[in-house]
Amino acid sequence: MAELMTTEQTDHDAPNQEALLLSEAASLLSRSLDPDTNIPAVLRLLSQLVGLNRGRVVLPDDSDDCCLRIRYAYGLRPEERARGTYRLGEGITGRVMQSAGPCIVQDVDSDADYLFRAVDRPTLPDETVCFIAVPIMLDGTAMGVLGCHRLRNRPRPFEADIHLLRILAAMIGQTLRIQALIRQHTAWLEDRNQSLRSALQRHGGQHGVLGESPMLREALDEAIQIAGSDATVMLLGESGTGKEKFARLIHTHSGRHEKPFICINCAAIPAQLLEAELFGHERGAFTGAVRGRAGKVEMAQGGTLFLDEIGDLGLELQAKLLRLLQERTVQRVGGDRDIPVDIRVITATHQDLQVAVNEGRFRLDLFYRLNVIPLRLPALRERTGDVVLLARHFLDRFNHQHTRNLNIGAGVLNRLQSYPWPGNIRQLENVLERAVLTARGHAISAEEIEHILHEESLIAERGKPAPPDEALSPAPLPGPTASAAMAGRPYQRVSETDVDRVMAALRQCRGNKTEAARLLGMSPRQLYYRLDKLGLRTPNQGNWSD
């Protein structure tokens, strides 16, 4: 900072000092937004550069607008600051605040309105002392007062002081305004944070499982209750009802929560690869096995193994899984070592495994072992009220993710509630994401939702098997019918030789993986997994739309 002039110096270069004061004050106020630091620093400059001493900024009390208090000061002792309180209209400060006009007291000793409230007379110099006060204006009204003392015998005209103080008051006013806006906004954010946090807690969001419907709450309570035991759980429910989410919830509420949660989708991996994926392999077990590798079972050591779509596990692997559950050991493919494992198993299926058992596709002994605690998750259409809650949640998420700020237009929530949601929460999630990405106005309109839902039903239609008289037309891709999906059997296993079909589906859906997955009778997660396993998801294909 430039060299400071003391009050003893002559005032012949006063304009320079004023210019210096204003530029230093502007730089101080723009450097920091903290008024506790920068306003006293400006008041210090005021004293040191132009001899306007004991500057103070007086503002209304936080709890009482009619009571003014010295909030920032320079050259006042703490007890003097504490004494500086004024009612509106009281003394010079109170009058300036009330009238919103400046005031000059030529001699504090002879003006009856000057109260000596903050500073006692003996503290001031023996010479004639003046007091000058200007309002701090905001939007045409006084929001505070800037006041200071000066010696009357200084050669500077009072108008020059008033002019200078008015400029500084405006600058201080802006700082206080910004500070108030920040405080207001921070309080608003804290408030919103708090209400979101408690809404999340109310809606079970602390587990990431949203929903208030009685059926969901029941399933949630049951899941938390059984989480503590080590019992094997079988999650039953249509695709997209949140089975994996529940499996994670059970894991995080169990004593194993600090250990791994390993998830494998038995339908997404070709049978030939699944064994090694699950149980690992030894070096040289098959072509390409250049080194030994632990399978998912070993990776879950100490934690939880989640076997999704367990109904799609072939009979051979069922036998191996049964052995794992009975003996708590695993043998890698191509090995003969028994590796002890300590895992909890959770399975999930959308199939009726009883039927699979009756048809000889699933071992009864394994079924009993896995079905120790069955937990059924409700379909979205059974969860009254949850569609709205989830739709708002997904809207928030995708607005944030895609940097948009869309609302929900009239009629949209009603339409979403009346839709049957064969693909459950995952489908609702996809529909909301598409709506956020494609909406043209400030709100997602009912027409836009209708259009997306119409496309959804076309996808289900396209997936229907061709009727006999269309046998010669191009074969449709395997996939769910709307009613089949509704009945909870939307996915089919895809064999290793289906690379062409996967590619054809992706082409047909113009790279939209969500649509392609549905066409193929899989969940998007299964398709991703499968593309990875088949080496079809390369980085330059990563921009296929979802």
Ligand SMILES: Nc1ncnc2c1ncn2[C@@H]1O[C@H](COP(=O)(O)OP(=O)(O)OP(=O)(O)O)[C@@H](O)[C@H]1O
């Ligand atoms: N209660 C919920 N609250 C919020 N999001 C949820 C809830 N349940 C599921 N989801 C979301 O829905 C999608 C599908 O959930 P999840 O994968 O757990 O279902 P799933 O039943 O395992 O499906 P699939 O049978 O196809 O494997 C996920 O994106 C998940 O985050």
